[in-house]
Amino acid sequence: MQRYFIETSIEKARISGEDAHHIERVMRMKxxxxxxxxxxxxxxxxxxxxFEGDGVVIQPTGEIIPSPELPVQVTVACGLPKGDKLELITQKATELGMFALLPFEAERSIVKWDKKKGVKKQERLQKIAKEAAEQSHRTHIPEIYEPISFKQLVNQVSNFDAVFIADEEDAKSIKRTRFAEKLKNAYDKKSNSILIIFGPEGGIARKEADALLQAGAQTMSLGPRILRAETAPLYALSAISYEFE
Known part of the structure; x- marks a missing residue:
């Protein structure tokens, strides 16, 4: 069955806008x-x-489908990457259970967020997240935040039960910190909210990593191989799904 999100309660259920058009004109439902x-x-x-005007009136049957959401809320913070990588991260991370996406302006970010075009780009990313949530049968659409500064990101650390940094230097180390062990520890402590932080191309700068560690974050290693900026968040979400689900 096709899946649609509404912002009102189910008792006042009416679908409008693009979703109503999709139901009536694209899917040709009756x-x-x-x-x-x-x-x-x-x-x-x-x-x-x-079908009333440009809206679709619906009636709940009383049957509720069990939620497929991760048992923890995972927010992905990623340094602004090049090209359309943010769109790829938004789509695939939504499919893998991401709760929210928090882009930030990292020292090694090559691209800069265009404030004039930013609103439309953010709206596009939010639409991608909505479509991916529908496709993957989610019950939550991840919120795509406007990019923040690195200083603002550091201030966000205290708002989460556990915070992990994907540190390239950790991956190069002979004695790497095992992400699986840290996830198990977070699970044992009943962490409900997790923030995972990734750098752009080139990774997190040393002074950025130090500032995050001082704020209470932990490093995590995603294995001995260096992953691309758009691959690392997907790897981490898969590992979290494996551990918690």
Whole structure:
């Protein structure tokens, strides 16, 4: 069944905008057809009861589909990467269970966030996250935040139960810190919110890593191989899924 998100409660369920157009014009659904509607983080099986103007009126059947969400809220913070890598990270990380995406302006970020075009780019990323959440049957659409400064990122560390930095120098070390062990420790401490931080191309600068460690973050190693900026977050989310699910 097709899945759609609404911002109102299921009792006031009405689908409008692009989703209504998709239901009526693209999928060519009719009254009586069933769809899945996600409201307030719950996925409800609903029946289409009417097409009114540019909206679709639905009626919940009372059946709720179990949530597929990760048992921990994982926010991905990534240094602004080149090209369309942020779009790839948004899409694939959403499929893997990311809770939110927090881009930041890292020392080694080559690209700069264009404030004039930033709103439209952020809206596009949010749309990509919504479509990926629908495709992967999520009950939560990750929030894509506007990029912040590195100083603001450091101030965010205290807002999470556990914070990990993907440190390239750790990966090169003979005695690497095992991410699996740190995840197990976070699980034992019943950490509900996790922030994982990745640098752009070139990785996290040493002074950035030191500042994050002083703020309470921990290093993590994603194995002996150096991963690309768009690969590392996906690897980490997969490892978190393996450990917690």
């Amino acid at each position: 009254e009586g057809d069933k769809i899945v509607v996600v409201a307030q983080d719950n996925a409800h099986i609903c029946t289409i009861v009417a």
